[in-house]
Amino acid sequence: MLSVDEARARILSHARLTDAEQVPLGQAFRRIPGLASVLAQVDVPPFANSSMDGFALRTADAPAELPLAGEVAAGATAPMPLQSGSAVPIMTGAPLPPGADAVVPLEEAEMVGEDRVRLPMTEVGANVRARGHDTQQGDQVELAADPLSPATIAVLASLGIGEVTVRRRPLVAIFSTGNELVAPGESLGAGQIHDANTVSLAAAVLEAGAEPVVLPRVRDEPAAIDAALREGSASADLLVVSGGVSVGRHDHVRAGIERLGELAFWRIAVQPGKPLAFGSIADRPVIGLPGNPVSALVTFELFVRVLLRGMLGLTGDGRVHLPARLDTTVRKDRERRAYLRVVVRSDRDGWLASPAGGQGSAQLRSLAAANALLVVPEGEPAGEAGARYDAVLLRGVS
Numbered sequence: 001m002l003s004v005d006e007a008r009a010r011i012l013s014h015a016r017l018t019d020a021e022q023v024p025l026g027q028a029f030r031r032i033p034g035l036a037s038v039l040a041q042v043d044v045p046p047f048a049n050s051s052m053d054g055f056a057l058r059t060a061d062a063p064a065e066l067p068l069a070g071e072v073a074a075g076a077t078a079p080m081p082l083q084s085g086s087a088v089p090i091m092t093g094a095p096l097p098p099g100a101d102a103v104v105p106l107e108e109a110e111m112v113g114e115d116r117v118r119l120p121m122t123e124v125g126a127n128v129r130a131r132g133h134d135t136q137q138g139d140q141v142e143l144a145a146d147p148l149s150p151a152t153i154a155v156l157a158s159l160g161i162g163e164v165t166v167r168r169r170p171l172v173a174i175f176s177t178g179n180e181l182v183a184p185g186e187s188l189g190a191g192q193i194h195d196a197n198t199v200s201l202a203a204a205v206l207e208a209g210a211e212p213v214v215l216p217r218v219r220d221e222p223a224a225i226d227a228a229l230r231e232g233s234a235s236a237d238l239l240v241v242s243g244g245v246s247v248g249r250h251d252h253v254r255a256g257i258e259r260l261g262e263l264a265f266w267r268i269a270v271q272p273g274k275p276l277a278f279g280s281i282a283d284r285p286v287i288g289l290p291g292n293p294v295s296a297l298v299t300f301e302l303f304v305r306v307l308l309r310g311m312l313g314l315t316g317d318g319r320v321h322l323p324a325r326l327d328t329t330v331r332k333d334r335e336r337r338a339y340l341r342v343v344v345r346s347d348r349d350g351w352l353a354s355p356a357g358g359q360g361s362a363q364l365r366s367l368a369a370a371n372a373l374l375v376v377p378e379g380e381p382a383g384e385a386g387a388r389y390d391a392v393l394l395r396g397v398s
């Protein structure tokens with residue numbers, strides 16, 4: 001049995017970076033930038049403008065009661081120069097008229113009749129956003145190697161960039177195996193269960209920033225499995241198969257990978273999820289995940305997600321890790337590293353982890369309720385109440 005770390009390293013060695021492609025900014029949310037930075041071609045803002053609705057003035061003229069002349073609104077193309085000894089009503093975002101050096105907000109001004117205003121003493125530059133206040137032409141604007149956020153998309157838009165270079169989303173073919181499986185929404189016959197993995201793995205693929213290609217369920221028959229393995233590996237950057245990788249008489253996926261390509265390894269010292277087959281068919285990586293639905297999602301998290309991130313040029317698991325105290329002793333297999341489904345919350349002594357429910361590999365509801373996986377190392381027979389372990393956050397902590 002390989003350790004989790006060895007298995008991860010071996011899987012990651014198959015991460016081939018996807019090509020870069022251009023997408024319009026409107027489609028760039030959560031895409032992974034293909035460049036480390038972009039060169040600013042313009043100043044942002046491109047001209048000095050008012051940050052408030054108020055009155056533009058020459059600071060040398062205040063404090064004073066000044067006559068008003070004209071008006072400058074946002075979008076004004078060529079505001080008249082400000083005559084000394086006067087003030088001009090100006091709106092947020094409007095260009096500062098030549099000659100003006102500050103803006104007094106409406107709230108700090110006092111109208112005197114219709115066309116005069118009393119303005120207080122004001123500092124040069126007050127309420128004015130200088131040209132290039134956010135970004136200057138020639139700046140290298142860094143793009144974190146992270147999914148593009150609304151804020152980064154706004155930065156690019158403000159620079160006038162309409163399209164951004166991103167990594168192509170890896171295509172992930174998915175199929176589930178098992179004679180017992182029936183599509184959710186259909187009624188069950190004797191001995192049948194609903195297929196949880198096809199849809200859960202497709203969702204996990206999306207969460208990892210890749211694109212699922214869902215193939216039909218396959219019966220536990222070698223010929224059918226071989227055909228699906230061939231089709232899946234030919235049609236995607238990665239093939240993920242659920243079920244059929246254990247030692248049962250009807251587990252044909254591992255043998256299928258051996259028949260059609262190469263099997264690199266098939267057991268990992270992890271709980272849940274020991275049977276996981278990794279190999280390649282026609283030079284494309286193939287991962288056979290255990291069919292138990294919790295094992296399938298946890299091993300996806302540990303092994304498929306990091307591979308997809310590697311294909312996108314990202315390192316690590318992209319999760320927040322924090323040390324959390326387990327509040328209850330939870331027994332585990334001594335040989336394997338356990339990933340306990342827990343709810344992490346903060347208390348007076350830091351972070352506290354409580355089991356989110358039953359830890360069986362078919363007990364899906366505890367995984368849905370968990371906000372973290374708590375890592376209890378191999379070599380230990382249990383996660384001990386009061387001991388601290390690494391918690392891998394799957395989502396926010398409330």
Ligand code: AMP
Pocket residue numbers: 176177178180181193194195196197198242243244245246248251289290291292293
């Ligand atoms: P397997 O890995 O094929 O031996 O399956 C292990 C367990 O997971 C069995 O109880 C299967 O019925 C169950 N299982 C396999 N595939 C799925 C699936 N797609 N959805 C829900 N349960 C599954």
Ligand code: MG
Pocket residue numbers: 177178179220243244291
């Ligand atoms: Mg099966």
